[in-house]
Amino acid sequence: MAMGTATASTAPASGAITCGASGSAVIKPGIPTASAAPATKKLKLQAKNATISACNSTGVTGGKEAITGGVATLKGTIPPGATCSTLLSAPPSLTSPALTVKFTGADGKAVAKITLKSLALAQSGLGFSITGVVPVNPKKPFSGETVTVQANVDNTTDALNCITGVTGADLTHIDFSAAGGSTISIA
Numbered sequence: 001m002a003m004g005t006a007t008a009s010t011a012p013a014s015g016a017i018t019c020g021a022s023g024s025a026v027i028k029p030g031i032p033t034a035s036a037a038p039a040t041k042k043l044k045l046q047a048k049n050a051t052i053s054a055c056n057s058t059g060v061t062g063g064k065e066a067i068t069g070g071v072a073t074l075k076g077t078i079p080p081g082a083t084c085s086t087l088l089s090a091p092p093s094l095t096s097p098a099l100t101v102k103f104t105g106a107d108g109k110a111v112a113k114i115t116l117k118s119l120a121l122a123q124s125g126l127g128f129s130i131t132g133v134v135p136v137n138p139k140k141p142f143s144g145e146t147v148t149v150q151a152n153v154d155n156t157t158d159a160l161n162c163i164t165g166v167t168g169a170d171l172t173h174i175d176f177s178a179a180g181g182s183t184i185s186i187a
Contacts, residue, residue, distance in 0.1 A: 013063030013141040018185040020178025023050025030172035034085035035165030043078040064111040070103040084162035112141035127152035151176040
C-alpha cells in the first residue's frame with residue numbers, strides 16, 4: 001500500500017499538530033463595561049467557522065491525509081455576573097461549552113473531526129487559553145489528546161475600553177488571528 005492512501009484499515013490521526021486560528025467570537029448581548037453593573041443574565045458566546053490555517057502536521061501519524069487547515073466553532077454560555085472589571089484577573093467561566101474542529105487536507109475536504117464538551121478558559125498572554133481533552137475512542141482522531149486554543153485579542157482597543165470602564169463600551173466580540181499569534185494545537 002502506498003503512503004498516504006486511505007483505506008478502511010487506516011488508523012485515525014494522532015500526534016502533535018499546531019495551526020494558526022483566525023475569527024471572531026461574538027458575545028451577546030456583551031460583557032458589561034467595568035463601570036457598569038455585572039451582567040444579570042447569561043451571555044452567549046460563539047465563534048463560528050473560525051479559519052484554521054498554516055498547519056504543522058509533521059507530528060501526526062495515521063489519518064486520511066496530511067492536515068493543512070480547516071474550521072472550528074466554539075459555543076458556550078457565560079453565567080450571570082460577568083463584567084469587564086475582572087476580565088484579566090478572573091475571566092468568566094463557560095457553561096455548556098462545545099468546540100468542534102473540522103480539519104481539512106490540501107484539497108479542502110474533511111479529513112478529521114473532533115468535538116469537545118468539557119473546556120477550561122483562562123487568561124493567557126494577550127488573550128485567552130481554552131483547553132480540553134478529546135474523548136477517548138480509539139476509532140476516532142486524536143483520541144485522549146489535549147487540545148489548546150490560544151486566542152489572542154486583536155481588537156485590543158475594544159477590550160481596553162471595556163476593562164477601563166468607558167461608558168457604553170460593552171465587549172460584544174473578540175477578534176483573533178493567526179497573524180496576531182492565535183493558534184490551535186493538539187498534543
